[in-house]
Amino acid sequence: MVNDRIGVYICHCGGNISDVVDVYKVVEAVKDMPEVAVAREYMFMCSDPGQKLIEDDIKNYNLNGVVVASCSPHLHELTFRGAVQRGGLNPYLFEQINIREHSAWVHKHEPEAATEKAIRLVRSGIAKVSLARELSTIRVDMEPKVLVVGAGIAGIRAALDLAKADVEVYLVEKQPFIGGRVAQGYGAYPSGRMGSEIIKELIEELKKEESKIKLFTNAEIKSLGGTIGKFHVVVQVNPRYVVGNCSNFNDAIEKCPIEVPDEFNYGLTKRKAIYYPYEGAYPELPVIDMENCNKCGECVKICGGAINLEQEAETVEFDVSTIVLATGFNPYEPKEGEFGYKQFEGVITLPVFERLMALSNGKLTYNGKEVKEIAFIYCVGSREKDGEHEYCSRYCCTATLNASLAALEKYNDLRIYHIYRDIRAYGKYERYYEEAGKKGELFLRYVPEEPPVVEKEGDKLIVKVKDQLTFGEEIELPVDMVVLSVGMEPRNEDVFQMLRVPFSRDGFLQEIHPKIRPVETAIGGVLICGTCQAPRDTVETTASASAVAAKTETYTLKGYTELEPFIAEVDAEKCTGCGDCVPECPTEAIELKEVAGGEKKAFINEVLCIGCGACGGICPEEAINLRGYRYDQLRKMIDAMVEEV
C-alpha cells in the first residue's frame, strides 16, 4: 500500500531557511511527484496558523501523509505530530525533514547547493511517508509503586517525597540502620546542624508515612528483572536476631561479653555484638552481629522473647513501576604510605576526624594523646590528572574548612594548617574560607608535581611543603595530627549489574543528559540521585532526591507512560528461527518460542526493545524490520535521494 495523497510543507523559518534555500524552487521540484497531493511554503510552519494549514489540508485534500521540511525534529516533531493528529491522521504518517540545520545553516554560502540538498532531503521524506504505516505508542501502566535502593539522606528524602504524594515506596537498605554517611558526619554545612540531628528529623517524618513506606534494613536485593512499569524485585532480609521490643536492651548490650571495633566510629571505639550504632538510630531495635556473636545467651536472659538467635533470612518479592538508585559513595581509602597513612600514628582521614570530634569532649585526643596542631592535606584521591581519579570530589574543600572551624570552636588553642591546591569553597561556601582565614588558620598551597611529604620525628609528625603562596619556600610544619581530605569514590553495587545502568567516565552512574534529563538513566524507569551519580554535598543530594521524586510522579500520578513505537518487528513467515538475533540484542528483548508445528520463531518484547536495530542487521532473512524505518522505506528514500534534481 502506498500513501499517495501526501501534503508537503516547506517552512521559511522567518528567513533562517529561505534566506539560503530557495523554498519556492523546492515546492516546484516536489509538487508533481505522484505521491504528492499538495505542496506549499509558509513563513512559520510551527506557528498556530501554520499548524492550522496542515489540519485544514488533511481534511480538504483527504491527505494520507504529511511531510514538513523545517528545523530539527528535536524542536518541533511533537508539535507537528499534534497538528497531524488534530487533522484526523495517524501522527506516524508524518515525517519532519530538517532543512534548516542540515541545509540552510551548514551551507550558508552555497545557496544553490543548499537548495539542491533540500530538494533531495524532501523527496526522500516523501518516499518514506509514502510507505509509512499507522503506528501507535506503546502504553505502559505505571502503578504508584517505587523501589528506592539505599536509605541514606538521598533515599530517605526521595522516599518521603514520594510517600507524601501517595506513592507506595519500598525502601531497601543494606545496613541494619538507616541514615547513611550523613548520620556519621559531624556538623553539616551550611546549616551547621549535626548530621545525626538532620537524620533524626527526617526519621520522625518517615514514621508518619509508615503506611506508605515499607522499610527493609539489613536487606539485599537478590534479583531485579523486568522493565519500566513492571520491575520484579526479590529482596533478602537478613536476620536482625532482635525480633521484638524489650525495655532492657541497654542492660542486654552491657552484659554482652564480646567487644569488636565499632565501624560507625571507624574503629575509634569498641561496640558489643548486640548494638546500636548511635543514640537515636533507626530502626529502634538493636541488631546482633552474628559474625562476632558467640551465642552465650546473656542478652537472651535479659530480653527473652525479643531475641531469637536462630532467626533466619526472609525473602520478600514485589513489583514496582520505577526504581530509584540512591546507593551513595565510599570515602577514598588512601594507600598505605600515602602521606604517611597507616605508616605513622596520627595520620587519619577526614571522616575519621569527624567521628573523633564527635567523641572527644573537652580536649581533642587521639590514642590518649592531646592534639594541638593539625595539618589538613587536600585533594587526597582527587584531581589526579593522569591517575585513577581525575575528577574533583566537590565537597571536600568546604567539608574540611567546616570541620576545621568546628574543631576550633570546640577545643581551645588549636593550631591549624591547610595544605591545598585550590580552595573550592564555591558559591556561598566562600564564607568558610574567609572565616578560617580570619580565625588565624594558615593556608599553604602545593602543586601536584611537588606534593607535601609527611615524616615522623620523635613525638611529632613533620609535614614538608613547598609553599606556592610564599613563592616556593620550603616549609616544615611539626604537627600532632595530619588529616587527609579524601574524596568520594563510586561504589559498585550488584543492582547496577542487574539493571545494566551505564557508568560515566569517572565511574559514577551516568545520567541521560546533565541538563535535559539529569536524573534519568538510559534504562527506562531507572532514576538516580545523590552521590551514586557524582560527588555532591547534602544540599545538592537532597535536591536531586526530590527531583527524582518529581520525575517519578510525572509517571505515577498520571498512571501510565508512553513509549515510542519505533521497535523491532518480526515477519514470522520469513523467520527461520536461526536465533542469530538473540545474542545481538543488548536488552535481551528477543526470545525464540515454539509455534504450532514445532517450528521456532523470534519474538520481541515490546517494552524491552529499544529499537536499536542490531537484530535487523544480523538477520540473514531480512525478517526483522524496525517499525517506522523498514527496509522498503529506507530503499525508497535512497532512490529518491540519488535521483537527478
Add this chain to the structure above:
Amino acid sequence: MVEKYDALVIGGGVAGMESALVLADAGYKVLLVEKSPSIGGKMAELSKVFPTTDCAGCIISPKIAATSKHPNIKMMTYSEVKEIYKEDEGKFKVKVLKRPRYIDEDACIGCQRCEYACPVLVPDEYNYGLVARKAAYIYFAMASPRIAQIDLDNCILCGRCERVCPTEAVNFLQQPEELEFEVKAVILATGFKPFDAALKTEYGYGKYPNVIHALEMERLLAPSRPYNAVLRPSDGKIPDKVAWVLCVGSRDKSLGNPICSRVCCMYSAKQAILFSAAQLLADLTVYYMDIRAFGKGFEEFYNMAEDMGIRFVKGKVAKIEETENNNLIVRVENFETGEIEEEEYDMVVLAIGLLANSDVIKVFKNVNVELDPYGFINQFDVNANPVLTNVKGVFVAGCASGPKDIPDSIVEAGAAAAQCIDYLYELGYKISKVETAEPEGVVSGK
C-alpha cells in the same frame, strides 16, 4: 471569575520552565509569568555550555517549545507579578501586570514584516548592544511566544508597521492590563542579576572599548552571533591575544559581594576553549584566584583547556590600562613566580559574577519571604530540603537562592516541583488517574 491555577511559577528561565514542565507533566495547571518578552532566560543568550559544549540554544529550545505548547501551562510573557496575598494555606491571590506590546498577541503570526519595515534602529538588548534592532521587533530568533512588539520609547509613529502587517495586529492604543489569579502554591525562579562590570573601575569597562564582559563574549561566540566571528569592538579586528579576568564582582568585599559565583571559572575555561577551537594559534590566558572546577566532568574540562594550551595564571589582576592602539595592559601579581607582570592583550574579558535578583519578595504583601545575608532567597531547611522558603507554600529554585550552574538549577527546579506536589497533596489537591492522553488537572478539592 478569577482564573485559578495549581501553581504560579515566577520566572521563565531554565529553572522556571523545568519546574513548570514537571508540574504540568504530573497533571497540575501552572501559570508561568516572565518579565521579558520571551521565556528562555539567561541560558537562551549563551553560546555553548560546559562541560559538554552543547549549543545552549539546542538544549533550551526544546524546553522552550515544550513549555509554550503544554496544555497545562499558561504562559504570560512581558508581564510582571505585582502583588501576592497569602490568604490561607493553598490560597494565594495574585495580581499580574501585562505590559502592552502594542501588538494584538492573538493576531500576530510572527512574520517580522513590521520589523523589516520599521526605519528605527536602536541597540539590541538581547545582544548587549553589539548590534542594532528595530523599534518594531521580535526579541530574538528563538523567542517564544514568537510575537512582535513595538518599543514605543523609540518608535517615531511613522505607521509603516501598521501598513505592512498582514493581520492588522498593530495597535498603538493598547493599554497595560492588570489581571487577577488565584493559585495554590508559588515557585520563585527569578534567577540572578549579572554584576555591572563598570563598577570595577580599575578594569576600565565602559572606558576601554576592548574590555568586554562575559555575557557579551557569550553573544560573540554563540552560533547565532552577530558577526559570525569574535571581533574586538574598537576596530573590528579578530583578536590574537585575549585574557580572561576571573572573580570580577565576586569574592570581592569592596564591591559588596563576598561570595563566589560558582560558574565563572568554568564559563571562562569554556569561552577560551571555544575561542581557541576557532583560532588555533590564539594566545589565551586566564587569570584566577582559585580554579573551582568542582562539578561532574568539570575538572576533566579544565584539564582539557590546559592541554589545549590555554594558560592559567594564579594572580589577582590589579589594573588594566589602555595603549594608543586600544590594546590593553594587564597588571598582575603572578602567585607562582612572585613577580609583578605586565602583559599586553588585544582584548580582555571580565568574568562577571552572579548577584541576587530578589525584588520579587516585595510583591508579597502579607507575608515576609526571608533573604540570606547575600540578598538571595533564604533556603529555610537547606540541608534536608533546600527548596523550601520560610513561607509555607512558597518554594525557590535555581539562582534565586544563590549562584548556580545549569545542571544544579535544573535539578533544583525538579525538587521545587516535588515539594510543591507534596504541599498540594497535604492540602488534599490530588491528581486522579487520567484515562485519556490529555491530562486533565486537579479533580479532587479540599
